[in-house]
């Protein structure tokens with residue numbers, strides 16, 4: 424393991440023994456009789472195979488992810504969505520009461536929740552609000568992360584960022600990763616990378632020993648309900664340690680594994696990618712339509728499948744939409760997103776409903 428990652432790990436992980444499940448002791452092959460996991464030998468109709476525990480980290484799935492993201496199979500840990508990857512990484516690196524993480528709000532809330540659960544300190548370095556976008560405060564991130572007194576272990580960067588929807592330039596992210604090498608680990612959340620123009624940094628994983636990338640099938644591959652994702656790191660020893668010592672015993676259910684394998688087949692990927700194109704063209708249509716509305720003050724740049732919008736009476740509009748069974752996300756009272764709502768891009772018909780509601784809301788207010 425690279426010395427820096429080994430030093431960052433909470434010390435007890437070095438000697439701690441992970442759980443060796445029955446499933447890990449022997450590969451599942453047809454000719455073997457498995458009486459080692461207290462499973463029920465009787466399959467129920469329509470539920471065949473579910474009587475057996477799943478492979479903890481299925482090899483076929485690792486291969487599919489590795490091909491998809493352009494990394495090696497031993498450079499990834501499969502998790503229940505990117506959410507579980509955040510839980511695992513916090514647990515591995517953040518010593519309660521001692522270490523800190525850098526978070527750049529407004530951003531995805533689970534980074535802070537997991538830090539608080541340890542608990543470890545959250546150092547907030549807010550994004551810099553610009554006319555139609557949000558920028559990283561690169562210098563402040565680097566200064567804070569390289570200050571030994573701050574005990575920063577993890578820096579979360581989310582691109583495209585939720586909820587602002589904009590991307591941060593790969594060159595700028597690479598500069599941060601390089602500048603904090605030997606001081607902190609950058610967790611790059613690429614949950615929305617398939618929607619982004621610049622794509623993913625995963626093909627450059629081997630350039631950065633202090634980089635961990637989060638990926639998920641939830642958004643671009645329409646699999647939120649199956650909870651499938653992974654994290655990537657160049658250091659194969661770290662990946663092996665995480666698998667051996669930081670995972671639940673059988674984390675990935677059969678149904679989710681099968682669905683993930685199916686969605687990554689060439690045929691289904693083609694459909695998923697066509698859907699991404701549809702969503703992007705709908706997003707662009709929505710941006711134009713929203714920009715033309717008087718009550719909309721700012722439509723922030725979007726490189727994702729959602730849009731952050733600053734508008735008059737944002738909270739009231741959220742309530743109005745809800746009264747019509749249209750649920751949008753209210754950020755209007757957030758310190759860094761005052762007056763903003765987040766709209767996920769739906770089908771053309773669903774998006775038209777939102778536009779119609781905005782028009783109706785404006786007319787009501789004017790009356």
Ligand SMILES: Cc1ncc(COP(=O)(O)O)c(C=O)c1O
Pocket residue numbers: 503504505506507531581584585612614638639640641647650651652
């Ligand atoms: C930025 C970001 N990261 C991670 C997640 C969690 O994704 P998953 O469904 O893979 O757990 C989300 C979900 O909305 C998200 O917006």
